[in-house]
Amino acid sequence: MNSHLQSLINWVQEQHLDIAYISNPTNINYFSGFYQEPEERVTALFVFPDQDPFLFTPALSIEAVKKAGWPYDVYGYLDHEDPFALIAEHIKERVAEPTSWGIEKDDLPVFRFEAIMKQFPSATFPADASRYIERAKLIKSPDEIALLEAAGREADQAFAAGFAALRTGITEQAVVAEINYTMMKAGVMNMSFDTIVQAGANAANPHGGPELNKIESGQMVLFDLGTVHKGYISDATRTVAFGPISDKQREIHQVCLEANLTAMDAARPGITAAELDKIARDIITKAGYGEYFNHRLGHGIGTSTHEFPSIMEGNDLVLEPGMCFSIEPGIYVPGFAGVRIEDCVHITPNGNEPFTHTTKELQTFSD
């Protein structure tokens, strides 16, 4: 049995649960090695304190489950069948009346929660598997760090492809096309999220994306991208100049870079997530841009782009070796420009190591 699954079963035993229901596709993959793209059909992993676990999937996924090497039972259902009636039958073959359930409260929708309660009217839900899983994933093993490093190398290649595509008049989306094409031709199976290329004032919209805007000389261009490498994620951001830029643009980049580098220097065992956020935030605030840095300094990374821990005010988690997260200060001046500079790092005994190595100093490109 793989160590992730064994740890989950240990948790089920410690919590005195009769059953745990894992519903999030990324987490099902983490414990079972089988990944199903999210869709409306039901894919579920059920784990017991002293019985073998089983997977439940659409019938059309059975071949994929076997190919993934899952060694325990898997049951399929057809589209016209009631999945929770079948799930209940398979559970009752193992435990006649499970009352104490662990569920992923961050993931399980109310409809399926009610379906479980309908099949098992005496069910109680004392344990939130979401909280267990975020803790279980918090310290990455050397093998996991090696995969995150490989994903980071791919992100560095993706930056190079994006920078090479810059020219006057190309749209943001066409630059995205070049990046994704380069990576997929190189054998990358998925980008970890929709690649972001934003130029000029569009980059001041940190939750936006690429558009059909044409890139023009004198703009800064923000690239936020990553890949999935064997289930592990890279995520990094660089902001570069295209043609000559103004002193004000240069200043914003410089302040953001200083915030990034200072936080990179400070990230080490013993400091808290909140303290690290404050170190970067104070630099930006002191420079007069505090109101334009309207998100946390970073987020955990691993099998999901955003996972535990949040590097933010109020999080007193003390950093430890093996924790992996982003350091990504940003300054977004509406109508003018946006800069974000991001590496993901893993904490080491004496400091940290980034997964991406593309230079963060201001680079200038031109036709």
Added chain:
Amino acid sequence: MNSHLQSLINWVQEQHLDIAYISNPTNINYFSGFYQEPEERVTALFVFPDQDPFLFTPALSIEAVKKAGWPYDVYGYLDHEDPFALIAEHIKERVAEPTSWGIEKDDLPVFRFEAIMKQFPSATFPADASRYIERAKLIKSPDEIALLEAAGREADQAFAAGFAALRTGITEQAVVAEINYTMMKAGVMNMSFDTIVQAGANAANPHGGPELNKIESGQMVLFDLGTVHKGYISDATRTVAFGPISDKQREIHQVCLEANLTAMDAARPGITAAELDKIARDIITKAGYGEYFNHRLGHGIGTSTHEFPSIMEGNDLVLEPGMCFSIEPGIYVPGFAGVRIEDCVHITPNGNEPFTHTTKELQTFSD
């Protein structure tokens, strides 16, 4: 006020609800015109029987909400703030104590459901907005059908790009790269799902995806793809021959094609979803491949790739003009080959019209 939002408010009034909480990003977009990529932060739309609605989003999305033209209030929150405490404050400014709630049970996770109950201990949840929304979206307007047609034309272009990329030794994933690159360079912002190219026996895994397998002469190659056009989705599948194929491969394609064409002929007002499924399934079963067609005939399409109605056994919904769904029989022979042939159609007063027009007759490509 747009008609989608007005209809939602009418439903809230008819159901005697104090409030409805829309949580699914695609549905928030459907009602508000603002789309937020799914992530762990909270984006929510709250609607009342006789007060203006409001959006609640991460602070970093406020600019994007304004850009989207949302005419009512929007409130942001910072990463370290408790979103549901803030949401409760904004709700209570409008309704002191909302007790009767409509929520999207297919979408809302238990954690957020419990957060609402914590803020509003007297809350009850008598109405499932998921059921309302699937019905509200069921009959597409002429404007929506025009968008689905535009998305379908893009899918036809994507097939052409994929067929043109076929050559001995190219990997499935490299063909995907060519398809996505062609579409994104042409200004398509997103594919509607991860483009699927599967050759030979890999196509017998209908829930799998492209791999790094090399395509060889003598294989059939399955393409399943689509685009997002202004929020509306295309989804279509073709299976072609690469080089000379065997009589058995040809037979599977022929049976699948007959099932597809017969169902396309039969899809018209008055027939039920279950009857349509059976028409295609009987052809495949009679030819001896019934066990290898292990999914429903089709799914609704619109602002999501899979929506209401399912074209399957047990669904006695009578088809009506304006309903839009896929017709996609498949035959998956493990270890040998897989064929699926899919168009999405809209029901017209006298029959149906497909959104995609790439020929479904067996096409053969070679180096």
